[in-house]
Amino acid sequence: MKVSKRSLLSLAVAMAAATATPLAQADGFQLSEKLTATGFIDMSYVYTDVDGGDSVSASGLDQFEIDFLYDFDDKLKAQVDLEYKDAYGAVDLEQAFMTYALTDEFTVKAGRFLSYSGWETEEPTGLFQYSGTGYAPYFYGYYQQGVSGLYSGDVFSAALSVINSPFSPEDTDSEHPGFEAMLAVTPTDSVTVKAFYLQDGDTKAFNTWAAYSAGDLTLAAEYNSSEDTAGAGSEGDGFLLMANYAFDSAGITLRYHDFEIEDAAGAVIDDGSAITISPSYTVSDNLLMVFEYRMDESDTKGDSNTIAVEALVTF
Known part of the structure; x- marks a missing residue:
């Protein structure tokens, strides 16, 4: 019998102070005095049990990446x-x-690069669990083409990117550019708070998150809102709560997220909420195993339970 996430939410809150998963780290290869290569290999097995439908399983190579x-x-x-x-x-x-680097604090970046926005990273090496929430396309920026300036101080940081579009690396229209702005404060070594505003014409998104990290414990909360990111006058909001605890070579993460997107008439066109429990184990300096159990509820996509096993090799 499927257990409702509503009955598990109180358990999720109670576990939030004692959950966690370690991140994979890599030093890279020194190819020459000035050139370094890093990367990862990401493989997984995923089984999904869909309420009222057939179960689905998939396995294989999710992604291989090499960075110079x-x-x-x-x-x-x-x-x-x-x-x-x-x-x-x-x-x-x-x-x-x-x-x-114009100064020790101010750096300019130009080319095709990833948005600063969002608590959850685009790459698996930066995630605390196997899956992302799935709401990133509505609230986060993506790979972008343009110019960005970043000021990084001890307590305060700020960035402004002027790009063809904050949401699409394929956009080449520079006549009507978009932009992304970031403000961040780190009042202590353990606390970070960041806020982002992105706009491209009528498409707008706001993302803010706060994280506490001390010792083996990491806690995070994120809130998002957007307008027209799904087109046709749509609007939406979403949030997540996450706790991560690492001990020795193992760890566990607990995450809860919820989002809803409406069209101009107020009809829900996409939504979802899920509780995710994700233990992990560091096999070696270069191999991380991640296990995940995720319980999804959605009025637009239906309910499902998912089990995933991931092998992440970094170098």
Whole structure:
């Protein structure tokens, strides 16, 4: 019998102070005095039991990525990321950009690069569990083409990116550019708060998150809202709560998220909420195993339970 997430929510809150998962780390290969290569191989098995439907399973290579980082000198650096995904069936250029440090605190970046926004990262090496929430396309920026300036201080940081579009790396229209703005504060070594505003014409998104990390414990909360990210006058909001605890070579993560997108008439066109429980185990410095059990509820996509096993190799 399926257990409702509503009955599990009180359990989720109680566990939130004692849950966690470690992140994979990689030092990369020094190809020359100035050139370094890093990357990862991401493989998984996923089984999904759909309420009122057939179960589905899939396995294989999710993604392979190799990143080249070149240091010309103390100020000028460049990075090129290449990736292969089964979904693409080909090698794709993910990022290619240069950075120049005008001062110790202020850096300019130009080229094709990933948005600063969002608590959950685009790459599996930055996630605390196997799956993302699934709401990133509505609230987060994506890979972008343009110019970005970043000021990084001890307590306060700010960034402004002027790009063709904050939501699409394929957009080449620079006549009507979009932008992304970030403000961040780190009042202590343990606390970080960031806020982002993104706009491209009528399409707007706001994302803010706060995280507490001390010792083996990480807690995070995120809130999002958007307008027209699904087109036709749509609007929506969403949030997540996450707790992560790491001990020795193992860890566990607990996450709850919820979102809803409405069209101009107020009809729900996409929604979802889920509780995710994700233990992990560090087999070696370069191999992380991630296990996940996720319970989804959605009025538009239906309910489902998912089990996933991931092997993440970093180098």
